[in-house]
Amino acid sequence: MALAALAFVHAPAPAGPAGEGRSAAPAIPPGDEVPIALLVDVSSGQILHQRNARRRFVPASMTKTMSAYVAFELIEQGRLDPGQVMTIRPETWRAWSGKGSTMWLPADARVTVNDLLMGLMTVSANDAAIVLAEGAAGSVENWAALMNVHARELGMTDSHFANPNGWMDEGRTFTSARDLALLAEAMIRRHPEKFRRYIGNENFTYNDVTQGNHDPLIGRVRGAEGIKTGFTNEAGFGFLGTVRRGAQRLVLVTAGVDRGDARDGWARRYVEWGFSAFERRRLFDAGEEVAQARVQGGSARRVTLVADRPVEVSVPRGRAGEMTLSVRYDGPLRAPVAAGSRVATLRIEVPGMDEARIPLFAGEPVGIAGPLDRIVNAFARWLG
Incomplete structure (x- = not known):
């Protein structure tokens, strides 16, 4: 060098005095309630706070963020089109119909990539992830290989993906808070229009069924843009999200939380702390x-x-x-x-x-x- x-x-x-013109800054999440936490100011490249940011954990449905990123990359390369229609295979329908979060694809579904991405990132649809993977890459295994290629390109050295939706797989799918923050920043910087279209929607209607987004910040925190929640019995409760106020954007990650209300409450307090405890220059x-x-x-x-x-x-x-x-x-x-x-x-x-x-x-x-x-x-x- x-x-x-x-x-x-x-x-x-x-x-000025701390808190001048603002409410007093709440505390950061305690370690006994939020064992993994990371708050990054991606507009300045600074880590505002971290706890166990490189510890590997099971991401559950936050895995779908990587599936969305791969789809965005394929669309950008002209290898996938939002208007492209995919057909659900009978064996896929039998395996995934009603399994966890779903967009309730019927057995004879012919569904666009656009709707699959909406279902994937708004209602955390497990069936959408599988249909997208099989339709775009030929198989779940091929899609997972693409996920890992892109993860390596982004420098996500603590991550490995074995499936497109984060369903429990005995720990073969894992990541870290640091890696998820890298993924979020790459998605925002490389695909801003797709990010605005598919991320942060409050609800999604497919086949006359309307479902809401479980994001704990949207509609509750000013500037919240959403990304993805996650939960399985194996992983606990986690969240990857971003909030933008003016030119400043914070990305936060929490994982390994025992209760959903604790994850949601601390996510809101955590990001507000990030905006109130610092001044910008x-x-x-x-x-x-x-x-x-x-x-x-x-x-x-x-x-x-x-x-x-x-x-x-x-x-x-x-x-x-x-x-x-x-x-x-x-x-x-x-x-x-x-x-x-x-x-x-x-x-x-x-x-x-x-x-x-x-x-x-x-x-x-x-x-x-x-x-x-x-x-x-x-x-x-x-x-x-």
Whole structure:
């Protein structure tokens, strides 16, 4: 890793009293009630709180989030179409009709991918997950293989999927809070339109049967966008959700909770704590120069480093201190450098918090040095 291209201390403006203009911040979930908890500010890349975030657990129906993500990827690639019609196999209907949460697909169902995704993510339909897997990949096993390929691509190193819906399988399907947060962020960033369409709906009607979403935040917490609850006797109660207020979006994960009311109540208090216990500070606008990186053998000696989104940071309210910013990259960079290519990382350290890492991109192209460029660069080096 190259010597930091930027290293300085950003002195924050004085913070107002904790809770100023807001209600007092509730406590974070206690470990005896919520053994696995993670709250991430995905807009700044910061972990606001974590407990056992890398501990593997059985995700139950939160597994369906990965099935939805795989479907979104296939749609984006043109390999799956929301209007595509799938037919339920007789053996699938016999195995899954009325089994756990369901959208009550009839034995002769011809159902669109659009309806399957709605059923999957709104009413947690186990039958929809199986029909989607078999229709899109040929078998549950093939679909699970796709799930694992995409999980590896996202860096979900604590996860493995053996089925598309999270039904009990003796622990062969497992994940971690950290991995689910990665999945949620990828779904939001890569597929924002599909996320808005299929995630967070309050209810879904299929074949004249209307069912509600069990999400504990939708309609109760301002800015709640939903994602997925989960429950089996094996897994206990879990939740993966996101809440957006303005430019800030928090993703929360809870798992291993004994009671549904405890999961729901703590999910609401947890996310409100995330918004109330911290204050936001904007450091850079999207596209604003953050730093410069050295370039070797290029038509220019340096390239501007920019972020593709506003760089904001959450700082605990009422906590004095300074934040330290640094930029790291493998360098000097070698020409050519394409504009928009990811070439560096901005690291933000706030006292008492985990380091935040923001990707930085080349603000302009740098070509390979020509004869005149090499002369100018050599003269510039001689001048120091």
